Amino acid sequence: MGGTLMNIILCEDNSRQRKDFEDMITNEINDLDFKIVLSTNNPNKVIKHVEDNLSSNFIYFLDIDLQSDINGIELAKKIRKYDSSGYIIFLTAHAELTLLTFQYKVRAMDYILKGDNHLVRQKIHDCITQICTDISNSRHKKSNIIPIDIGNNLVFFDLDEVLFFETADTEHKIRVHTSSGYSEFYGTLKDIESTLTPSYYKPHRSYLVNTKMIKSIDKENLIIHMNNGETCYVASRYLKGLLQKCLK
Template identity: 45%
Template sequence: MLSIVICEDNENQRKEITKCIEDSIMIENLDMEIVLSTENPENTIEYLNNNEISGLYFLDVDLNSDVNGIKLAEVIREYDPRGFIVFVTTHAEMSYLTFIYKVEAMDYIIKDKPESVKERIHECILNAHKKYSSKATEMQKNLTIKAEDKIINIEYNKILFFETSNIIHKVILHAVDRQIEFYAKMKDIEDKLDDRFYRCHRSFLVNKDNIKEIDKNNRVLYMTNGQECLVATRLLKGLLK
């Protein structure tokens, strides 16, 4: 999932940018969310220090702080080299600094026309989502699913297991950082995946790379996060191989 961070010291403008982003995510049904909206660049640095994210960052240049937006972008690059940085500012004359500091900004939006700003922010969100999905595909395999009108891309290596839901025709995907319930057939999912996934039970399809322990006597799998999956007797031998 692509996380969004906003750093803007003007409260009213921060609220407008936040509302614009939320509307774009809702309208386009994107698998994105705002994880931080703040006036203080130090809060952004602290968040990045404590969380590993793939981010889209909307930054003002003048933050009334010892750390301006350009310098903040330079710090962001240290934590998130592949992140997308967008400046939303009144300081057109400072755009050249993005080249000096080599922050590789996606866009530099000037706050002169509110409607133009909204349109540019919307375009940046769509562009970042497209590039993020493309990069993820290049770097590693992803599973694409549709859940609650959202198209979600999730990396294979983050998937722990799939479990049949109590709701008919639904499956629950258990990942390292989220849980998603969606309409699907377990067999159809199994056919899409590669050899790292194994159907160990009629109700469970597991990622073998994320198995921590196998209890052969009780026919139970323990995943890396401590969750348990059942193993059918006739399928235990194939799993152990």
């Protein structure tokens, strides 16, 4: 999980339970880039910490039944003013209180019922596992983005949505095709090829094709039909490789 540090905040007013939660969370994040940065019974300390660290990535474990001027749900609502994407997990001994969170629209990730420490431990494990999956998916999505200089603009293309790249009529220019049209930029297919995802294949010296966007292949006439109706070509010597790529 290197590269994405997740800061954990625990707000629980029962000191014994707070220590139990700390131990369970610490055990779960042992091999991750996660750390408990604040463990407190004071919701105002939570708000202050979030205000002072707006660029951080947070996971919040919040006791709903805080014996304070604000309860855990109200605390979550205040948190959302500063952190729209943090993971909020509620802790409560009263299952019926979880319904209140829907009225506050704080987008809770989960609710952990206190009482059975084995179940609590399992729920913490499930939440951390899901967060790790989210981080991994987010990284994958970012890795699919390619920045391309087009005119005076730097345009970010999602490689999953690109149909194909082809050499343009103008020398040293490449044309990138998407479902919404095409754009031209200076470069070579060789330069582009090294930055593409595994779904791309070079079926012809003039094309780099996203095989996920192929609708059909005319093997006799060596024509590739894309999902949007556009066509490009496959050289006969690359036909077998293209077919194998598409069937993987």
